[in-house]
Amino acid sequence: MDYIKIFSPATVANVSCGFDTLGFAIANLGDEMTFVKTPTKRVDITEITGAELPYDINSNAAGVVVQKMLKDAKADFGIQITMHKGFFPGSGLGSSAASSAGAAFGVNKLLGNKFSDLELVKYAMLGEEVACNSKVADNVAAAIYGGFVLVRSYNPLDIVKLPTPKKLRLVAIHPQIQIRTEDARKVLPDQINLKDAITQWANVGGLIAGLYTKDYKLIGNSLEDIIVEPHRKKLIPHFNKVKNAALNAGALGAGISGSGPTIFALCESDEIAENVSVAIEKSYRNVGMDFEIYSSKINRKGIKILHSY
């Protein structure tokens, strides 16, 4: 393979109760990227559209991932990359993860599938480190594996692909402010109550049991975050208003996507998703801030090949 064009999905990390451990991929939101083999052993980013990102391959998440993989594989070729961002960095929807995971996936195809999915997650985490100053795996794992994923352990890295009940739909609102992952981490306490932690891990258990049994009520009841959301929601204008609007319109649950500001809701049908979308829009219409609303199925298969030769 000399050329590959891919779609790398946006992702929702944390999923309320599962801070730093759960994530899922979004079907109709993401980036397009192309990777072309070149005879000279260098990595170049030749085009970036849709967002302002560095062309310098040591500052760009995708650039860092591609370099490291070519080096480790002792490849005798170089790669030219183009990136077409379908959504905004700093949205909390895994923008750098889509670039990093897409890069790992694309290069691996040009290398003849040398690496496993787990290894691709490890490479993509290098991109996350460059972009967010934090080597997290939840977004990149969701992008690579598709559907819902659990980052069971970092040392050693262990990713569990979870089932994705078919009726689940995502609705999300992205208020057009930017929150840096780094800043969203600073508002979190180092210490938490054991009592609260128990509540949280019981909900993680409930959410995962709900995904396996397609128990939408259990999924909804488990979508609660009493550890991180109380701190981070202060960074997001009108968070409570949006969350309540979503729940009142029938959403199973709602919370902060990744480090925000995007607020996500999970719904049990297209019809409810439509109602939630309308309710969320109404709740934000007059607050004097631009916003985007997304409505989507869950991406079940991860990164998709659009074209290759």
Next chain:
Amino acid sequence: MDYIKIFSPATVANVSCGFDTLGFAIANLGDEMTFVKTPTKRVDITEITGAELPYDINSNAAGVVVQKMLKDAKADFGIQITMHKGFFPGSGLGSSAASSAGAAFGVNKLLGNKFSDLELVKYAMLGEEVACNSKVADNVAAAIYGGFVLVRSYNPLDIVKLPTPKKLRLVAIHPQIQIRTEDARKVLPDQINLKDAITQWANVGGLIAGLYTKDYKLIGNSLEDIIVEPHRKKLIPHFNKVKNAALNAGALGAGISGSGPTIFALCESDEIAENVSVAIEKSYRNVGMDFEIYSSKINRKGIKILHSY
């Protein structure tokens, strides 16, 4: 029904990572109890064998449960109870839970199945409160539902029955000291590191995913407790020695059963369970303390009716 004789199983609560939220029932260890309808509206405990427990119905866990249920059901009869303890109070194997859950189950049969399983858990929790000064549900829920259970929420109470992979076997050692649940709670900190909590809830997620997918390796990797075990193991003589012996002999994982001192191990086959049993026994043989070793399948169906008319 005028008479019922039941078997109420011993249970392992917490299951390493799932402090206060996970539990499972043991197949071949538990209490036998009988309940007989009497025309006079009083509750009497007429016989207790196998352990020293109060006959006073306001101090005995089973007595408290039976009284409350008869009162709520406006029953026009009384009940005579006998209790034959098959294992020791203070072992960490849910002794009071077996009595409390058994009482709730037995009375419910004499009441014509008036209450749901969830309601039985609530009644049984009253017995736990009397016996342990703590209204926990993990042991009683495991005894009533059988197999593995998740206490997803206390308010409102929400119990999720989890699957029990068929090959799983339990081995446990009960060093003959007694630890009161109350004392075991006192050694725990009120506050924990957020970082540790994340590790713990990722393992809860992994354990539950492993139970659904019969992934024994994932179950084993997830049987880790970095929050409670480091504190409580100090109360249990030679804990590390036993745990290491179990793991070296092939156990999937090992930890403290409930509030201890019993140490449990989960294994993937009868053969491994036998090896683990031998290794644990060897590790404790010369420490100068009496002990009991148990080896069992997982109880999958909860409390069992032995006889009724």
